[in-house]
Amino acid sequence: MAIFLNSLRRSSPSAAVRRLLLRPYNGEEVTQAREFTTCEGSRPSLIHKRSLDILHDPWFNKGTAFSMTERDRLDLRGLLPPNVVSPQQQIDRFMVDLKRFEVNARDGMSDTIALAKWRVLNRLHDRNEVMYYKILIDNIEEYAPIVYTPTVGLVCQKYSGLFRRPRGMYFSAADRGEMMSMVYNWPADQVDMIVVTDGSRILGLGDLGVQGIGIAIGKLDLYVSAAGINPQRVLPVMIDVGTNNENLLKDPLYLGLDQHRLEGEEYLSVIDEFMEAVFTRWPNVIVQFEDFQSKWAFPLLQRYRNTYRMFNDDVQGTAGVAIAGLLGAVRAQGQPMLDFPKQKIVVAGAGSAGIGVVDAASKTMARMLGNTESAFQSARSQFWIVDASGLITESRANIDPAVVPFSRKQKDVGHLGLSEGSSLVEVVKKVKPDVLLGLSAVGGLFSKEVLEALRDSTTCSRPAIFAMSNPTKNAECTPEEAFSIVGENVIFASGSPFHDVNLGDGKIGHSNQGNNMYLFPGIGLGTLLSGARVISDGMLQAAAECLAAYMKDEEVHEGVIYPPISRIRDITKEVAAAVVREAVKEDLAEGYRDMDPRELQRLNEEEIIEYVQNNMWSPVYPTLVYKQD
Numbered sequence: 001m002a003i004f005l006n007s008l009r010r011s012s013p014s015a016a017v018r019r020l021l022l023r024p025y026n027g028e029e030v031t032q033a034r035e036f037t038t039c040e041g042s043r044p045s046l047i048h049k050r051s052l053d054i055l056h057d058p059w060f061n062k063g064t065a066f067s068m069t070e071r072d073r074l075d076l077r078g079l080l081p082p083n084v085v086s087p088q089q090q091i092d093r094f095m096v097d098l099k100r101f102e103v104n105a106r107d108g109m110s111d112t113i114a115l116a117k118w119r120v121l122n123r124l125h126d127r128n129e130v131m132y133y134k135i136l137i138d139n140i141e142e143y144a145p146i147v148y149t150p151t152v153g154l155v156c157q158k159y160s161g162l163f164r165r166p167r168g169m170y171f172s173a174a175d176r177g178e179m180m181s182m183v184y185n186w187p188a189d190q191v192d193m194i195v196v197t198d199g200s201r202i203l204g205l206g207d208l209g210v211q212g213i214g215i216a217i218g219k220l221d222l223y224v225s226a227a228g229i230n231p232q233r234v235l236p237v238m239i240d241v242g243t244n245n246e247n248l249l250k251d252p253l254y255l256g257l258d259q260h261r262l263e264g265e266e267y268l269s270v271i272d273e274f275m276e277a278v279f280t281r282w283p284n285v286i287v288q289f290e291d292f293q294s295k296w297a298f299p300l301l302q303r304y305r306n307t308y309r310m311f312n313d314d315v316q317g318t319a320g321v322a323i324a325g326l327l328g329a330v331r332a333q334g335q336p337m338l339d340f341p342k343q344k345i346v347v348a349g350a351g352s353a354g355i356g357v358v359d360a361a362s363k364t365m366a367r368m369l370g371n372t373e374s375a376f377q378s379a380r381s382q383f384w385i386v387d388a389s390g391l392i393t394e395s396r397a398n399i400d401p402a403v404v405p406f407s408r409k410q411k412d413v414g415h416l417g418l419s420e421g422s423s424l425v426e427v428v429k430k431v432k433p434d435v436l437l438g439l440s441a442v443g444g445l446f447s448k449e450v451l452e453a454l455r456d457s458t459t460c461s462r463p464a465i466f467a468m469s470n471p472t473k474n475a476e477c478t479p480e481e482a483f484s485i486v487g488e489n490v491i492f493a494s495g496s497p498f499h500d501v502n503l504g505d506g507k508i509g510h511s512n513q514g515n516n517m518y519l520f521p522g523i524g525l526g527t528l529l530s531g532a533r534v535i536s537d538g539m540l541q542a543a544a545e546c547l548a549a550y551m552k553d554e555e556v557h558e559g560v561i562y563p564p565i566s567r568i569r570d571i572t573k574e575v576a577a578a579v580v581r582e583a584v585k586e587d588l589a590e591g592y593r594d595m596d597p598r599e600l601q602r603l604n605e606e607e608i609i610e611y612v613q614n615n616m617w618s619p620v621y622p623t624l625v626y627k628q629d
């Protein structure tokens with residue numbers, strides 16, 4: 001098994017390879033001259049703008065940090081206060097403004113304070129991208145919960161009121177037939193990463209229509225901060241096919257199409273047209289599908305995954321993060337990882353996320369058991385899935401095709417006294433699971449009764465609870481509830497961040513954040529840098545195994561199964577390198593820029609990590625030089 005077989009070959013790179021490795025991508029001139037990957041002292045960025053146009057462009061603006069020579073060169077003299085400040089002084093001044101909200105917060109962060117912070121950060125994002133990402137990267141643990149879950153959920157809900165400047169692109173059902181030309185309205189000639197949503201299931205908040213654009217923006221903030229994707233080459237996209245949220249349709253301030261969602265072939269034709277348009281203009285782009293309702297998430301993934309460079313984060317990213325956490329829980333129990341196929345896992349939620357996890361985790365078990373048909377059967381029999389109508393068995397009427405392979409046979413559950421529709425608490429009592437995993441979007445689903453049933457039934461020394469639904473109020477339980485009811489030994493992870501729990505006597509109950517943010521940035525970056533034409537199961541599995549292997553034994557024994565968010569840039573680099581390696585191994589890698597596939601094949605593990613590192617964008621002001629069109 002690849003996990004933990006970290007036998008890195010440490011040979012020194014050839015001179016030619018080293019030249020490639022050590023040459024981070026320097027921005028060549030592009031039509032819109034939108035590059036700032038270089039920094040002071042190295043190759044400058046050529047721009048076709050002067051004066052106020054520069055100050056109003058967040059991709060180039062440095063505000064008060066423009067030096068006097070640059071002010072002269074770019075016709076900025078007199079347009080800024082005279083004092084030239086350093087980038088760090090700029091950040092210090094900004095942080096004084098941002099931190100004032102903390103002074104007001106007596107009972108932790110209220111929604112109002114979180115939103116106020118989001119507003120201040122968003123305004124900076126509109127003004128000056130380098131500074132925005134510098135602050136985000138340096139304080140990712142503190143501000144990920146603002147630009148991402150949970151606050152991004154609130155932002156999407158309140159989008160009409162918060163909307164000031166558009167960010168990203170909107171394609172709507174009214175744009176049918178126009179998308180192929182519309183894509184040229186985007187100013188960047190190169191786009192590496194698109195996150196697209198149709199707004200139909202935003203976190204656990206349901207159909208938010210056009211307001212779902214916020215989640216695409218939040219995910220791309222993580223692509224820039226964690227994966228070092230150049231912010232000039234990311235594109236958030238909202239495909240507005242209508243909404244079935246009656247409150248939004250009644251709202252006079254709603255900014256989306258005033259119609260119910262398109263269905264069937266009409267819906268598919270819009271998404272098809274969008275995919276064709278973006279891949280025509282940017283053939284190397286990677287498209288991440290985000291927060292599509294389950295009924296479309298699976299069919300769209302099957303429709304596009306063998307043709308386009310795309311993946312579904314909720315189905316595939318979440319699965320990888322869950323697998324890494326599940327393997328961590330096995331290690332925390334003091335068991336060898338090969339015992340994973342013995343774990344009994346009750347899953348609450350049979351949507352895109354829940355079924356994505358069960359599908360991938362059962363495949364991981366099956367691989368450990370020898371990959372035969374009976375191994376697959378045996379692996380599937382370790383999972384019991386409960387949805388809004390209770391335990392899912394083969395006798396379920398109108399069952400979603402994606403769920404069919406995981407529905408239980410009556411004969412297999414009957415001997416436990418269970419049947420179609422048995423309640424979660426009954427299932428927990430009878431199955432006596434090692435793991436309870438929630439992707440139901442139902443806050444508090446793991447009630448006192450359910451947690452007591454787990455405590456009283458399980459034979460596991462360290463049961464694990466994954467309350468993975470977002471945002472915070474949708475978590476199936478809190479860490480306090482898990483530790484106080486099930487016991488101090490429990491392994492706990494949640495989708496949105498919670499604080500660790502003080503268990504007294506110097507003991508800490510660790511609250512892990514089990515969120516796909518640990519994987520999607522690395523999957524995207526690894527795909528980009530390998531030049532893989534599609535994203536294979538093997539590449540996704542490599543990403544999950546890398547995350548699992550990242551945690552040290554001492555950490556997992558402490559109940560820490562995921563790294564702290566502050567290490568997300570490092571873990572993303574490792575994940576991306578694992579994805580590149582697997583793409584090369586599977587002969588999918590077609591190379592990236594100067595790195596052709598043959599060179600890529602010659603790199604050893606260390607060199608691949610170096611290659612990834614050197615292609616991660618960092619927030620540094622470039623020197624700007626004006627060039628006439």
Ligand SMILES: NC(=O)C1=CN([C@@H]2O[C@H](COP(=O)(O)OP(=O)(O)OC[C@H]3O[C@@H](n4cnc5c(N)ncnc54)[C@H](O)[C@@H]3O)[C@@H](O)[C@H]2O)C=CC1
Pocket residue numbers: 201202203204205293294313314318321348349350351352353354386387388389424439440441442445468469470471474494495496514515516517
């Ligand atoms: N932590 C993470 O990285 C991720 C978390 N999620 C979260 O997972 C949740 C679900 O996402 P999807 O699967 O796409 O949504 P979905 O709406 O497709 O699925 C929800 C599922 O929960 C079931 N459910 C509803 N009430 C239930 C109940 N009382 N008991 C048991 N099951 C119940 C539904 O029947 C359905 O099968 C959301 O809150 C989302 O934020 C999703 C992706 C990643």
Ligand SMILES: CC(=O)C(=O)O
Pocket residue numbers: 149202203204291313314469470495515516517
């Ligand atoms: C984290 C995420 O992708 C979700 O909750 O949908």
Ligand SMILES: [Mg+2]
Pocket residue numbers: 203290291313314
């Ligand atoms: Mg999602």
